[in-house]
Amino acid sequence: EAGVTQFPSHSVIEKGQTVTLRCDPISGHDNLYWYRRVMGKEIKFLLHFVKESKQDESGMPNNRFLAERTGGTYSTLKVQPAELEDSGVYFCASSQGVGGQGTDTQYFGPGTRLTVL
Amino acid sequence: AQSVSQHNHHVILSEAASLELGCNYSYGGTVNLFWYVQYPGQHLQLLLKYFSGDPLVKGIKGFEAEFIKSKFSFNLRKPSVQWSDTAEYFCAVTLYSSASKIIFGSGTRLSIRP
Numbered sequence: 642e643a644g645v646t647q648f649p650s651h652s653v654i655e656k657g658q659t660v661t662l663r664c665d666p667i668s669g670h671d672n673l674y675w676y677r678r679v680m681g682k683e684i685k686f687l688l689h690f691v692k693e694s695k696q697d698e699s700g701m702p703n704n705r706f707l708a709e710r711t712g713g714t715y716s717t718l719k720v721q722p723a724e725l726e727d728s729g730v731y732f733c734a735s736s737q738g739v740g741g742q743g744t745d746t747q748y749f750g751p752g753t754r755l756t757v758l
Numbered sequence: 759a760q761s762v763s764q765h766n767h768h769v770i771l772s773e774a775a776s777l778e779l780g781c782n783y784s785y786g787g788t789v790n791l792f793w794y795v796q797y798p799g800q801h802l803q804l805l806l807k808y809f810s811g812d813p814l815v816k817g818i819k820g821f822e823a824e825f826i827k828s829k830f831s832f833n834l835r836k837p838s839v840q841w842s843d844t845a846e847y848f849c850a851v852t853l854y855s856s857a858s859k860i861i862f863g864s865g866t867r868l869s870i871r872p
Contacts, residue, residue, distance in 0.1 A: 672858075676860070676862075684862040686860060689859060697859060734860075746804060747860060749801050751800075
């Protein structure tokens with residue numbers, strides 16, 4: 642079974658440009674999550690999809706970030722325009738959604754390393 | 759706000775040494791507790807988890823963790839480390855009341871000298 646995949650693995654852009662990150666969850670997983678790790682700090686939750694609906698987007702830093710999951714399969718995270726502080730590793734995770742009260746195991750992708758110059 | 763604290767940023771040990779990585783969380787309600795590991799060049803993967811029951815939890819590769827509710831702690835242990843345990847270790851929680859998001863600690867980088 643294929644795991645969570647993310648594309649690209651690494652992106653280098655200049656401040657003010659736009660970048661779109663993609664995540665393909667494990668097949669059949671309705672839940673999809675985005676997290677971000679800024680250099681040396683903790684991995685922070687950004688948002689959670691259940692199928693195509695945003696269940697929780699409390700971690701999105703500002704309106705320069707737009708996440709979509711059309712059709713409930715893959716998801717994209719667009720940063721427009723990118724700022725220096727957006728640099729970091731963006732992780733995607735997916736889960737089946739069979740556990741309740743936070744017991745559902747999330748499976749992580751390899752991450753996309755974003756560098757904004 | 760809820761948070762997870764990992765006491766050590768970088769730990770260096772020799773092979774066969776014993777390991778204990780500290781983790782404390784700040785949340786008064788019911789939590790689920792996890793340790794994740796990221797080996798060099800690999801994905802984050804689940805090492806072990808605690809939801810309820812026996813507070814001593816055994817995970818993969820000989821790791822275990824003990825939940826001490828009175829201390830809000832979930833320390834990770836391994837009696838004898840190997841060079842292949844070199845990785846970054848993350849303590850994490852999910853809240854019983856908020857099923858979705860994982861709250862991570864800042865991570866502990868473990869380096870094992872062969």
